[in-house]
Amino acid sequence: MTNELPQVFWLFSIGAILLLITGFYCLIMTYNLVRALIGLEILTKSVTLFIILAGYVTGRMALAQALAITLIIIEVVVIAVAVGIVLCVYKNIKSIDGRLLRNIKG
Amino acid sequence: MTINIILGVSLVLAAAWTVMTARLLRSVIGLALTSMILTIIMFKLNSPLAAVFELSVCAGLISAIFISCISLTQRLTDEQAATKQKERFSKFWLLPVILVLAGVALYQVHIPLDFHLQAAPSESDVRNIIWNLRHLDLIGQIAILLAGAFGVVALFKD
Amino acid sequence: MLSPLLLLPLLAIMILNLPIRSLTQKLSVWVGVGLSLWQIVAVILLATGRGCTDTWGKFFTLGLSCDNLTLVLLMSIGIVTLTTILVGWQTIGGDKQRFGFMNLVFVAMIGMNGTVMLTDLFSLYIFIEVTAVASFILIAYQRDTNALEGAFKYIILSATATVMMLLSISIMLLVVGDTSFAAVGSAVKQSQGNPLVMFAVGIFICGLLIKGGVVPFHGWLPAAYSAAPAAASVLLAGIATKTSGIYALIRLTTSVFANNESVNSVLLLAGTISILVGAFAAIGQSDFKKMLAYSSISQVGYIILALGCGTNLAIIGAVFHLFNHSIFKSLLFVNSAAVETQSGTTDMNKLGGLGTKMPVTNATSLIAFLSTAGVPPLAGFWSKLIIVIALWQNGLHTYATIAVLASVLTLAYLLLMQRRVFFGKVADGLANVKEAGWGITVAASILATITVGVGVLFPWMFNSVLMPISSFLK
Incomplete structure (x- = not known):
């Protein structure tokens, strides 16, 4: 068990890093507002996995779980609000394509 | 260890599918799938409580939010979906390549784990x-x- | 006295939302005024050493702490929230709408008060997120398309910043096994040069720079500030992004991540670029609020620059400028709210000659822009002076020169703004414009008085109020 620990850690770290790449790729390439939120979700999943891993490896499972649970709750609120905004956008312009939202130049 | 590898690979596959599929609905299902795999991983990593939260909130509630959002906004016909799929593929073909390359590269790296690793039983x-x-x-x-x-x-x- | 700052707004929200809406809807504004006034009084009490025993806090393990930096921030939060509420009272129509707005302001207040008092990295993330979620909704509150776009941009960039911060927290958890400031601070100090720890510190700071809207991460800021409802942009520009981004940056770089050479050089660079990009972009804007937004980026640049310098004097300058900035930038946004409500536009091409029509707005706007540009004896001059002196003393002559020159640029674009909006001939269709309502003028007068007062009293304040600020530096 203890011998396997670094391997398990590194394996799932790779998984989490690949999730990060996927999420950022999605965020950069997409114009669809909902899909951007899905990209964010993937990023958050990756971070959750990182926190759980950190807790597992250092033996502070309880703290890591407490943090992960809090994180999940905050994530769902943010997504709910974001979806609300997307729906309002849809109501106004009948589309969820981000390219149509270029009234404000950043 | 084998089961861990399978879990890790399927996690990334599910995420990649989530991003690459053309229909938003499938994308959301992919997200829920990713969540479920993550839940299993969390169980394996001794975090049952957080795993339950992940399953109920992320796989359940967030999917429900997304699905209601999609059903309120977009309807694609099959033809549109097909053209969209092509469009998506041209934009996203790079992703699997990057993922595989990064995965292989990272697997070769052996990070010096100089911080102390100890999976001691949790203190509280x-x-x-x-x-x-x-x-x-x-x-x-x-x-x-x-x-x-x-x-x-x-x-x-x- | 500390925990009530969190618990009272929470209590207020809960009582206001009891099923006696017909009564509470009218009361909500008064409750808001009361809460923010109480916060200002509480800060004064805390600063004079009274009220330090935390009776309520005994029932909770909150781990709040309070030093002079916290007090300065709590003070500005109190003042800016008060003005936001006054402006909201005036500009948001309908009891129901106003009621919802006040509730969100209270949530933002909890978020900001928590952010400045907590002592744990993960709690920091939570409270920054509370402030951010309240801000998203406040921006999108009136549901016009531009505001929704601004809010969505803000959500995406803010969530990216969040992911960076959480990644950093997980690395800290891995290396330290804990997330409290004390534990992380000592671990960072011990692990000098550990690449993993440096990476964690770097991405956390990156995340905070996004939240603070520092160039090159400023994409969301002009859209969000300019499209938000008038009252919301006062809160947002005045204090919300300052607490969640800049305060956290000051706290972490000074007390937790220890003064670190490479971090400091990055901050110096980011600060300078922010000052310049913000100032040059502001010149080209024709929208009143957008110009103010870019000006905000530029002013935040000064704070980051001072922080990068890292000496005690520089950090006093940074904190002082943070306070001043939150006052005069709120004032400018209050003025823009006045112009927007009275004339119906913020496009400077359509505005002109409002000075005679709106004397109070005109005068306070003049004070605010002179203070922003750093004209003596107003408050902004002194804080910029401290920053420039600190930079010069530390041998950073180039940066000091840039800071002074950019100040001239600030004067130029704000003068342009003042001339186009308030001076000259009255523009077409604005002949019937009147002074804004009492809520806005009272808010503007309060802020203008503070700006002038702090500026004039500065020589007396320097030793008794400003120098003690540095006591939080160890």
């Missing part, structure tokens, strides 16, 4: 930490839930 209970030691976080959570509630009211009422 999760519930104790949440309810007794981190009151500030609880206040924060209450506040953010309230903000979410006001937000939903403000954004949806007519």
Whole structure:
């Protein structure tokens, strides 16, 4: 068990890093507002996995779980609000394509 | 170890599918799948409580939110979906390549794990930490839930 | 006295939302005024050493702490929230709408008060997120398309910042096994040069720079500030992004991540670029609020620059400028709210000659822009002076020169703004414009008085109020 620990850690770290790449790729390439939120979700999943891993490896499972649970709750609120905004956008312009939202130049 | 590898690979596959598929609905299902795999991984990593949260909130609630959002917004016909799929593929073909390359490269790396790794039994209970030691976080959570509630009211009422 | 700052707004929200709406809807504004006034009084009490015993806090393990930096921030939060509420009272029509708005302001207040008092990295993330969620909704509150776009941009960039911060927290958890400031601070100090720890510190700071809207991460800021409802942009520009981004940056770089050479050089660079990009972009804007937004980026640049310098004097300058900035930038946004409500536009091409029509707005706007540009004896001059002196003393002559020159640029674009909006001939269709309502003028007068007062009293304040600020530096 203890011998396997670094391997398990590194394996799932790779998984989490690949999730990060996927999420950022999605965020950069997409114009669809909902899909951007899905990209964010993937990023958050990756971070959750990182926190759980950190807790597992250092033996502070309880703290890591407490943090992960809090994180999940905050994530769902943010997504709910974001979806609300997307729906309002849809109501106004009948589309969820981000390219149509270029009234404000950043 | 084998099961861990399978879990890790399927996690990434599910995420990649989520991003690459053309229909938003499938994308959301892919997200839920990713969540479920993550839940299993969390169980394997000795975090049952967080795993349950992940399953019920992320795989359940968030999927429900997304699906209701999609059903309120977009309807694609099969033809549109097909052209969209092509479009997506031209944009996203790079992703699997990057993922495979990065995965292989990272697998070769052996990071010097100089921090002490010890999977000692956890020193206290999760519930104790949440309810007794981190009151500030609880206040924060209450506040953010309230903000979410006001937000939903403000954004949806007519 | 500390925990009530969190718990009272929470209590207020809960009582206001009891099912006696017909009564509470009218009361909400008064409750808001009361809460923010109480916060200002509480800060004064805390600063004079009274009221330090935390009776309520005994029932909770909150781990709040309070030093002079916290007090300065709590003070500005109190003042800016008060003005936001006054402006909201005036500009948001309908009891129901106003009621929802006030509730969100209270949530933002909890978020900001928590952010400045907590002592744990993960709690920091939570409270920054509370402030952010309240801000998203406040921006999108009136549901016009531009505001929704601004809010969505803000959500995406803010969530990216969040992911960075959480990644950093997980690395800290891995290396330290804990997330409290004390534990992380000592671990960072011990692990000098550990690449993993440096990476964690770097991405956390990156995340905070996004939240603070520092160039090159400023994409969301002009859209969000300019499209938000008038009252919301006062809160947002005045204090919300300052607490969640800049305060956290000051706290972490000074007390937790220890003064670190490479971090400092990055901050110096980011600060300078922000000052310049913000100032040059502001010149080209024709929208009143957008110009103010870019000006905000530029002013935040000064704070980051001072922080990068890292000496005690520089950090006093940074904190002082943070306070001043939150006052005069709120004032400018209050003025823009006045112009927007009275004339119906913020496009400077359509505005002109409002000075005679709106004397109070005109005068306070003049004070605010002179203070922003750093004209003596107003408050902004002194804080910029401290920053420039600190930079010069530390041998950073180039940066000091840039800071002074950019100040001239600030004067130029704000003068342009003042001339186009308030001076000259009255523009077409604005002949019937009147002074804004009492809520806005009272808010503007309060802020203008503070700006002038702090500026004039500065020589007396320097030793008794400003120098003690540095006591939080160890």
